[in-house]
Amino acid sequence: MSPPARQESFRGRSFGAVVPDEFEAWRPPEPSRSDRSPTRRRRAASTRSSGAPIWGHIPDEEIEEVARQAADRRAARYAARQRFLGRHRVSAPRKPPALVALREVGRGFKILAVALAAVILAAVVLFALPWLKVQRVEVVGSSVVSRGQLLTDAGARWGESTILLDAPAMTRGLLTQPWISKAAVEIRWPSTLVLEVTPMPAVMIYQHGSEQQSLAASGASLGQVPNLAPTSLPVIQDERALSPAAAGSAVLPGRLTRALVALATAFPSAYDGVTVDRYLLTPAGALEIESNAGWTADLGPVLTGPQVQSIGQKLEALRALGGQVDLKTAGIKEIYLEDPAQVAVTY
Numbered sequence: 001m002s003p004p005a006r007q008e009s010f011r012g013r014s015f016g017a018v019v020p021d022e023f024e025a026w027r028p029p030e031p032s033r034s035d036r037s038p039t040r041r042r043r044a045a046s047t048r049s050s051g052a053p054i055w056g057h058i059p060d061e062e063i064e065e066v067a068r069q070a071a072d073r074r075a076a077r078y079a080a081r082q083r084f085l086g087r088h089r090v091s092a093p094r095k096p097p098a099l100v101a102l103r104e105v106g107r108g109f110k111i112l113a114v115a116l117a118a119v120i121l122a123a124v125v126l127f128a129l130p131w132l133k134v135q136r137v138e139v140v141g142s143s144v145v146s147r148g149q150l151l152t153d154a155g156a157r158w159g160e161s162t163i164l165l166d167a168p169a170m171t172r173g174l175l176t177q178p179w180i181s182k183a184a185v186e187i188r189w190p191s192t193l194v195l196e197v198t199p200m201p202a203v204m205i206y207q208h209g210s211e212q213q214s215l216a217a218s219g220a221s222l223g224q225v226p227n228l229a230p231t232s233l234p235v236i237q238d239e240r241a242l243s244p245a246a247a248g249s250a251v252l253p254g255r256l257t258r259a260l261v262a263l264a265t266a267f268p269s270a271y272d273g274v275t276v277d278r279y280l281l282t283p284a285g286a287l288e289i290e291s292n293a294g295w296t297a298d299l300g301p302v303l304t305g306p307q308v309q310s311i312g313q314k315l316e317a318l319r320a321l322g323g324q325v326d327l328k329t330a331g332i333k334e335i336y337l338e339d340p341a342q343v344a345v346t347y
Helices: 060-085 097-104 107-127 147-153 167-174 254-270 305-309 311-322
Strands: 136-139 178-190 190-198 205-210 211-215 219-226 237-238 277-279 286-290 296-301 334-336 345-347
Touching: 136 147, 147 167, 147 190, 167 178, 205 254, 254 277, 254 305, 254 311, 296 311, 305 311
Parallel strands: 136 190, 205 237, 237 277, 296 334
Antiparallel strands: 178 190, 205 211, 211 219, 277 286, 286 296, 334 345
């Protein structure tokens, strides 16, 4: 009896998985008469859902089940292989995007990038080397401050890379100090810094208490001068309650210092041979001139710019007074010049 006609099916039709075309064309071989083997008995329909292969004719309504079993077997083999290899990647590993982008870059750009990286690496190594850092500071000339303070005033520090030092900028930094007249900075490779400074000349003696310091024309302290003769330079006694001035710091306004130095030089010829013994700066900031004739001239406060500028008018009033009385032999004790329009004299 011939088998029932098969329903038409499409080749390569998918029932949840790809069905090979061999499932459509496969037929069991016909046994020969001489060598007949016992016919394999089909299993019950309830067992066809297992993973074992199905032999014999496959009806069309069972093709979907057969394809599903084949897909399950392939998935089981793939999972076992992945477990054995210890991987869970489905596809081949993807290359990093940076590597893909680098392959697309031209050769010239690659060479430039490598050269730039080499330069940066060399710079980092040079900055980190200890023998390219400031380890020795030489001071040429006379400095009124310590070597460390002079290095700080120049804008540098110990251990700084000599590659980053700017000698012209450091020279300008030194020239901003009120006590320095000339300065020069030299970098001697690999780790030596030479600071050449020339202080301003002393033009006045500043006395505060029992301590005497020489002053530059800028009003900056040049340090203590215990062995300097008190008559060689004009002296100013400061009676204000101030802390001791450090060497190199500004003590008096530069304009006031220059005015007092010029006044001490021109005083004998302008006032009948009378000279200035010393200047006195009172606790209130008023300036007094003590002369060798025995009298004292009170010029009033002189700490601000306008007050210093008014000294000229007060000295003109003193000159006018000298035309009326003999400033050297008149026996005057006090001359009050705070108000040039109303000069007062005591005997």
